[in-house]
Amino acid sequence: MVEVAETSEQSASQDTGLVAQLRRDFADRLLAEQTTCDGIPTFWVDRQHLKSLLKSLRDDTQPRFEMLFDITAIDERLRVHRAGQPAAEFTVVYHLMSFSGDCDVRIKVPLMDADLSLPTCIDLWPAANWYERETWDMFGIDFDGHPNLYRIVLPPTWTGHALRKEHPARATEMEPFSLDDEKEEYEQQALLFKPEEWGMKRRSKTSEFMFLNLGPNHPSVHGAFRIALQLDGEIVMDAVPDIGYHHRGAEKMGERQSWHTFIPYTDRIDYLGGVMNNLPYVMAVEKMAGIEVPARAQVIRVMLAEMFRICSHLLFYGTFAQDVGQLSPIFYMFVERERIFNIIESICGARMHPGWFRIGGVAQDLPNGWEQRVAELLDFMPPRIDEYDKMVLNNGIVKRRSQGIGAYNTQQAYDWGVTGAGLRATGLEWDFRKQRPYSGYDNFDFDVPIAINGDCYDRCAVRVEEMRQSLRIIKQCLDNMPGGDYKADHPLTTPPRKEKTLQDIETLINHFLSVSWGPVIPPEEATVSVEATKGINSYYLVSDGSTTSYRTRIRTPSFAHLQMIPEISRGFMVADLIAIIASIDFVMADVDR
Amino acid sequence: MSLEIGSGLTIGLILLTVIVVAALLITVERRLLGFWQERLGPNRVGWQGSLQVVADMVKIFTKEDWVPPFADRLSFVIAPAIIMSVILLSFAVVPFAPNIGVVDSNVGILFVLAMASLGAYSVMLGGLSSDNKYALLGSLRAAAQMVSYEVFMGISLLGVVALSGSFNLRVIVEAQAGGWYVIPQFIGFVIFLIAGVAESHRLPFDIPEAEQEICAGYHTEYSGMKFGMFFVGEYLGLVLVSSLITCLFFGGWLGPGFLPPIVWFGLKSMVFVAFFILLRAAIPRPRYDQLMSYGWLFLLPLSLINLLATGALILSSQ
Numbered sequence: 001m002v003e004v005a006e007t008s009e010q011s012a013s014q015d016t017g018l019v020a021q022l023r024r025d026f027a028d029r030l031l032a033e034q035t036t037c038d039g040i041p042t043f044w045v046d047r048q049h050l051k052s053l054l055k056s057l058r059d060d061t062q063p064r065f066e067m068l069f070d071i072t073a074i075d076e077r078l079r080v081h082r083a084g085q086p087a088a089e090f091t092v093v094y095h096l097m098s099f100s101g102d103c104d105v106r107i108k109v110p111l112m113d114a115d116l117s118l119p120t121c122i123d124l125w126p127a128a129n130w131y132e133r134e135t136w137d138m139f140g141i142d143f144d145g146h147p148n149l150y151r152i153v154l155p156p157t158w159t160g161h162a163l164r165k166e167h168p169a170r171a172t173e174m175e176p177f178s179l180d181d182e183k184e185e186y187e188q189q190a191l192l193f194k195p196e197e198w199g200m201k202r203r204s205k206t207s208e209f210m211f212l213n214l215g216p217n218h219p220s221v222h223g224a225f226r227i228a229l230q231l232d233g234e235i236v237m238d239a240v241p242d243i244g245y246h247h248r249g250a251e252k253m254g255e256r257q258s259w260h261t262f263i264p265y266t267d268r269i270d271y272l273g274g275v276m277n278n279l280p281y282v283m284a285v286e287k288m289a290g291i292e293v294p295a296r297a298q299v300i301r302v303m304l305a306e307m308f309r310i311c312s313h314l315l316f317y318g319t320f321a322q323d324v325g326q327l328s329p330i331f332y333m334f335v336e337r338e339r340i341f342n343i344i345e346s347i348c349g350a351r352m353h354p355g356w357f358r359i360g361g362v363a364q365d366l367p368n369g370w371e372q373r374v375a376e377l378l379d380f381m382p383p384r385i386d387e388y389d390k391m392v393l394n395n396g397i398v399k400r401r402s403q404g405i406g407a408y409n410t411q412q413a414y415d416w417g418v419t420g421a422g423l424r425a426t427g428l429e430w431d432f433r434k435q436r437p438y439s440g441y442d443n444f445d446f447d448v449p450i451a452i453n454g455d456c457y458d459r460c461a462v463r464v465e466e467m468r469q470s471l472r473i474i475k476q477c478l479d480n481m482p483g484g485d486y487k488a489d490h491p492l493t494t495p496p497r498k499e500k501t502l503q504d505i506e507t508l509i510n511h512f513l514s515v516s517w518g519p520v521i522p523p524e525e526a527t528v529s530v531e532a533t534k535g536i537n538s539y540y541l542v543s544d545g546s547t548t549s550y551r552t553r554i555r556t557p558s559f560a561h562l563q564m565i566p567e568i569s570r571g572f573m574v575a576d577l578i579a580i581i582a583s584i585d586f587v588m589a590d591v592d593r
Numbered sequence: 594m595s596l597e598i599g600s601g602l603t604i605g606l607i608l609l610t611v612i613v614v615a616a617l618l619i620t621v622e623r624r625l626l627g628f629w630q631e632r633l634g635p636n637r638v639g640w641q642g643s644l645q646v647v648a649d650m651v652k653i654f655t656k657e658d659w660v661p662p663f664a665d666r667l668s669f670v671i672a673p674a675i676i677m678s679v680i681l682l683s684f685a686v687v688p689f690a691p692n693i694g695v696v697d698s699n700v701g702i703l704f705v706l707a708m709a710s711l712g713a714y715s716v717m718l719g720g721l722s723s724d725n726k727y728a729l730l731g732s733l734r735a736a737a738q739m740v741s742y743e744v745f746m747g748i749s750l751l752g753v754v755a756l757s758g759s760f761n762l763r764v765i766v767e768a769q770a771g772g773w774y775v776i777p778q779f780i781g782f783v784i785f786l787i788a789g790v791a792e793s794h795r796l797p798f799d800i801p802e803a804e805q806e807i808c809a810g811y812h813t814e815y816s817g818m819k820f821g822m823f824f825v826g827e828y829l830g831l832v833l834v835s836s837l838i839t840c841l842f843f844g845g846w847l848g849p850g851f852l853p854p855i856v857w858f859g860l861k862s863m864v865f866v867a868f869f870i871l872l873r874a875a876i877p878r879p880r881y882d883q884l885m886s887y888g889w890l891f892l893l894p895l896s897l898i899n900l901l902a903t904g905a906l907i908l909s910s911q
Contacts, residue, residue, distance in 0.1 A: 212726050220805040323805045327796060331630035397797070397877045412868065478706065487793020574730070575806050575880045 063101025081523035223588030254552025258518030360493025417560035420535025558586035672719035720811030732812025735801030766845030793830035
């Protein structure tokens with residue numbers, strides 16, 4: 001406890017140190033500073049100074065910001081509460097993350113609709129590539145110098161930019177959809193892979209390359225995901241991942257749904273993570289609303305989140321084994337997963353997507369007898385995990401198929417925005433739960449497993465060990481479940497508490513409005529990240545003082561991870577590529593949102 | 594007509610039995626895999642799913658007989674027929690029991706090996722004629738794998754041939770009356786077993802049709818009965834390899850007299866069939882190049898050493 005308190009104090013002082021440094025070094029170039037309720041230093045800068053600021057944040061400041069965590073934009077044209085912010089019709093937001101200093105910084109660039117362009121920063125962080133493409137796709141903001149500024153999430157034939165406020169959010173606001181032969185042909189042509197667009201040659205001096213279209217429907221791409229491969233025999237020369245087949249516009253829905261009714265949508269982002277997805281969202285809303293979550297609710301949340309972590313890792317483990325050709329483990333692991341889902345069901349009432357967290361707490365208190373069921377889980381899991389070690393991790397063929405395959409080091413992980421087990425497998429002992437504890441994780445005793453080679457095998461081994469650590473956390477939840485409320489006593493919680501509604505008319509009116517319209521969250525901005533099942537999942541919410549979010553940005557780990565596939569699979573064989581894909585552990589819903 | 598080698602009745606019965614057994618194996622494999630994988634498997638059609646194969650057959654026979662417009666029609670149609678015919682032909686020399694068999698050939702083993710080589714044409718033609726990149730990759734892998742594994746499949750058998758002094762499978766079985774060849778030829782047995790799995794390309798040697806990598810490999814474009822022939826062909830191959838192992842290393846029909854010879858033969862073969870299915874449930878798939886180097890750098894020298902040692906022992910004992 002004491003140690004943790006010290007580190008958070010330390011990081012706070014570093015933050016102020018950083019702010020002072022930037023004020024000194026960029027005094028004349030910063031447009032403004034903005035304070036947000038999440039405490040992340042936020043600076044406004046003109047586009048001509050953007051690159052130099054980003055570069056110095058990457059290389060010179062103390063602490064250095066190793067990772068470009070996110071790039072996104074906000075359509076400011078309808079926003080009311082912008083006091084103190086420079087005039088802008090669109091704002092591009094760069095979110096950088098420092099692993100050495102355990103802190104973030106947010107850089108904002110104001111843009112006008114007439115001149116929406118920025119310099120690309122792919123040369124600083126290769127990860128910027130997809131983020132800039134997405135920002136262009138969604139807002140129509142140009143990035144000068146970007147090599148492939150094509151649509152990434154929406155179909156190549158789409159017109160308009162979906163996250164602009166004038167773009168319709170629902171099919172009912174658009175023309176009825178029809179697909180005649182001509183349009184079908186047009187769509188088909190648009191999907192054709194043209195190697196030249198990606199700087200690929202069709203032949204080398206010695207051989208003619210084969211371009212293999214792996215996906216969007218393929219047994220081992222784990223969803224609707226396409227990779228166009230340039231093959232020399234069976235050797236992967238280059239690859240172009242193509243995403244967007246699972247896009248549902250979750251961020252746009254966030255602007256329509258009330259703060260409360262968006263919770264179930266978050267469940268479907270990383271659909272294997274269940275309530276783990278609710279957590280960053282509700283915590284961000286709570287931060288803006290100033291809600292303190294009671295200890296019991298926090299521990300319940302941690303317990304459920306860790307159960308889902310085990311479920312997700314089990315599925316990863318099984319499919320990883322299956323993708324290297326081992327037929328059976330997936331079935332054993334599904335049995336386990338099923339048993340955990342039964343426990344989750346008895347607590348939440350639903351299995352994969354309970355949508356069970358609420359603004360201010362959780363939906364219900366734990367049911368009677370929950371201790372017994374959770375104790376069962378703690379009983380049956382450990383021997384099974386040990387058995388799987390024998391079956392999969394210690395298997396000679398699995399080792400030969402995965403060791404030394406698809407390896408990258410910590411620096412590459414930073415460059416490409418890799419978080420989670422993929423980062424820890426490179427030897428960096430960095431877990432969000434440990435470094436920047438949220439929801440009371442600082443009260444738990446657990447280890448952060450790491451590996452050193454950063455290859456497919458290590459990514460798997462780290463996750464297996466994480467399951468054991470999750471069990472440890474669940475055990476501590478079971479032993480030390482605090483008493484008290486499962487939801488905060490605050491007017492903005494959802495659904496609002498009902499005890500006092502029949503006592504006086506004011507509370508009754510409040511309750512009625514909060515249930516029918518939903519709570520009004522004060523105008524604020526907040527980013528909250530958690531160590532989700534696949535890496536760092538983060539929600540950046542902008543409230544304009546209304547019952548809905550003004551902008552919901554969902555930063556998912558898998559998006560960044562997929563972008564790295566070409567980098568780590570060049571020179572390997574098709575079979576290795578499958579092992580690499582399996583070891584990344586992604587779901588397409590998490591990538592496309 | 595009576596049950597004797599080469600009579601029409603015998604031939605007809607063998608053909609029927611072999612095909613029915615191969616088809617039944619589809620259900621058996623699914624049930625066994627289910628049992629080993631903590632799940633049920635197909636258990637709805639008939640008693641314990643025993644009629645599943647009938648349902649599958651009805652489905653597969655009534656499917657549209659489809660040839661993709663971009664495929665090379667002739668070789669596309671011939672390919673699945675080749676695999677069925679060469680494997681069925683191989684059964685001609687298999688001695689099921691003293692009085693049951695199709696021919697009593699004095700080049701039996703060579704005939705089986707020759708047929709196995711022809712089998713490679715089936716997967717190559719199937720893959721090439723499909724005009725599909727996955728099928729192409731699959732058939733390339735298949736051709737390389739089958740050709741390589743045939744080499745030491747042949748060599749691994751030479752120990753048995755040297756011991757019995759004959760290529761005739763019937764003579765080999767009879768020569769084992771004093772003791773099964775699995776004991777003196779254990780290394781030969783293991784190599785033949787591995788090569789046999791590779792020849793029938795089943796997991797862990799299912800590189801040509803590795804589902805997770807190249808969809809269904811060489812038969813990606815096949816459907817309906819043509820796919821069914823590849824499918825049943827695979828099971829026929831499994832039965833063939835099992836019965837060959839029984840004949841060559843486990844004394845064929847020989848066994849204590851309380852059961853008829855044919856039953857002994859069937860029981861022994863089924864043990865190996867079950868073993869192959871268990872293998873599929875247990876072992877992951879090596880990578881294509883790992884499989885090749887394993888074959889050429891490990892199995893080939895080992896089979897040669899085995900042959901040399903066997904020869905030396907025979908010479909020294911004379």
